[in-house]
Amino acid sequence: MNKIAPELIAELKEKKEPEKGLPPLEIKGALVMRFAPNPNGPPTLGSARGIVVNSEYTKKYNGKLIIRFDDTDPATKRPMLEAYTWYLEDCEWLGAKPDEVVIASDRIPEYYEVAEELIRRGGAYVCFCEQEVFKALKDEKKACQHRNEKPQKNLESWKKMLEGEYKEQEAVLRIKTDIAHKDPAIRDWVAFRIIKTPHPRPEVGDKYCVWPLLDFEGAVEDHLLGTTLIIRGKDLTDSETRQRYVYKYMGWTYPETMHWGRVQIHEFGKLSTSGIKKAIAEGQYSGWDDPRLPTIRAIKRRGILPEALRKFMLDLGLGETDISLSLDTLYAENRKIIDPVANxxxxxxxxxxxxxxxxxxxxxxxxxxxxxxxxxxxxxxxxxxxxxxxxxxxxxxxxxxxxxxxxxxxxxxxxxxxxxxxxxxxxxxxxxxxxxxxxxxxxxxxxxxxxxxxxxxxxxxxxxxxxxxxxxxxxxxxxxxxxxxxxxxxxxxxxx
RNA sequence: GCUCCGAUAGUGUAGCACGGCCAAUCAUGUCAGACUCUCACUCUGACGACUGGGGUUCAAAUCCCCAUCGGAGCACCA
Missing domain, CATH: 2.40.240.100 (Ribosomal Protein L25; Chain P)
Structure with missing residues (x-):
């Protein structure tokens, strides 16, 4: 058969292939995608899905893959210096070498610029409300007294924020949305807050005391980077609605978006990066590559091949349902590759x-x-x-x-x-x-x-x-x- | 409480946009058998699902409504 009609076999194969893996994309122009982790720990199996899916699409459609470190929280989810390198290493190992690497903490001035423009256009205001006070008003769909401040006044307050005249918690910059929006999650969200903890990166250190939150940083970056398609977890679905306000004020075009549900792996249960960090410090694990951990480094050390992990992740497709899976399938994929060569x-x-x-x-x-x-x-x-x-x-x-x-x-x-x-x-x-x-x-x-x-x-x-x-x-x-x-x-x- | 989203075998997934070809795909898993100087691999076979209820229709996994269950957001986290 192979000899008589090789093209028939090729055709058969081709017809079966699109059945599995990722759904095809309808691309209008160039494809630009990004994978945007917070490097507060090494990449995990969860990160692998993002890395693999983004890289698979950019490979398939000849697009551009960017890795962007969303490291704009020096305090609560403090970045880990080694993790920046680990991400790059593990991406490469997974066959997902990015075309461009962006570090958000290097680009704070650009976010400030957008913020200032937004204030001028009346799309953002400095709010001095205490958290609980604002929440109470917000839940009642009521604006606070700072919401109607003139841009000029807001600009002055903003400058003072940047100069460090306020303490943490004293002032934030909010994006003006619709205070009566039916979804309370959308109402006047915070774009910048004051953090006086220095950033762990020596290049940044204590250069800034006003830091953007993810929704703002991501919104600006996705525009600056020319992102055309965002794929992210469905925990970030509301982000889109929030970020669209920024895009509207600035006259930008919002990228296409897709979401996937939460992934849980039976063998690992619910392990958070911060939880693992603590357990390692206490000596419960030998390190980030302890075989009991769901990090890519651990998986790699155990002899799982990148091809197997890629296939495993791609076969999950792009559902919005939360999934709970067992590593058996990953092992089966890996065994297929390894068995013929392992001595x-x-x-x-x-x-x-x-x-x-x-x-x-x-x-x-x-x-x-x-x-x-x-x-x-x-x-x-x-x-x-x-x-x-x-x-x-x-x-x-x-x-x-x-x-x-x-x-x-x-x-x-x-x-x-x-x-x-x-x-x-x-x-x-x-x-x-x-x-x-x-x-x-x-x-x-x-x-x-x-x-x-x-x-x-x-x-x-x-x-x-x-x-x-x-x-x-x-x-x-x-x-x-x-x-x-x-x-x-x-x-x-x-x-x- | 408010607002979104989702629901196909043990697990994951295809099919759903344009109802019929779906007695529902593929993978993994489990069981049985064959092969084998490994409990691996390979091969063969079996098992196993459209959440429930209404509606529309000649015809519904696919469209509509309700219910149930699950998840997410409502942070000066990402």
């Missing part, structure tokens, strides 16, 4: 020594990979290690095979005694005997870190050459060899 090794956890009566030392020859061919050699003495749970399951009289080595029969269980009974595969073929794996006495010390527990045991030699590669420990699962120190190997569990 096989023996690793025995919770090891138990097994002395084989009547056995002769032998060099076992086992395939490096079940289909790819090639053999590895494992020298076995008359005593080997087997895993604790295999040892416990043995019964007197049971005949079984040590994989790629020889057959044994259990003669006693306490203490455990076995004897050599030959090398013939017929035992397995005819008697359907079990096959268990083993490790040599002089093997490597291996530690496997998994989200559930830490496995300590012995592994065959050879795996020490696979640093940074994903291999399969037979009858255990896939792992990524993380580091080797002399005769000690540390591996991270990938998945079954």
């Amino acid at each position: 096989r090794y023996f690793f025995v956890w919770d090891p138990v020594e097994l002395e084989v009566e009547d056995a002769e030392p032998k060099i076992a020859k086992a395939p490096i990979h079940p289909t790819r061919g090639g053999l590895r050699e494992i020298p076995a003495g008359t005593t080997v290690y087997i895993t604790g749970n295999d040892a416990e399951s043995l019964k007197i009289g049971e005949r079984l095979r040590l994989k790629d080595l020889y057959n044994i029969e259990v003669t006693d269980i306490s203490p455990l005694k076995v004897k050599f009974i030959g090398t013939d595969m017929d035992l397995v073929k005819k008697e359907k005997a079990r096959i268990i794996h083993w490790a040599p006495l002089d093997g490597l010390k291996v530690r496997v870190l998994s989200p559930e527990r830490e496995f300590i045991g012995v592994g065959e030699r050879g795996m020490e050459k696979e640093v940074d590669k994903v291999v399969q420990f037979e009858r255990f699962g896939f792992v990524r060899i993380d580091s080797v120190n002399g005769d000690e190997v540390v591996a991270y569990f990938t998945h079954k």
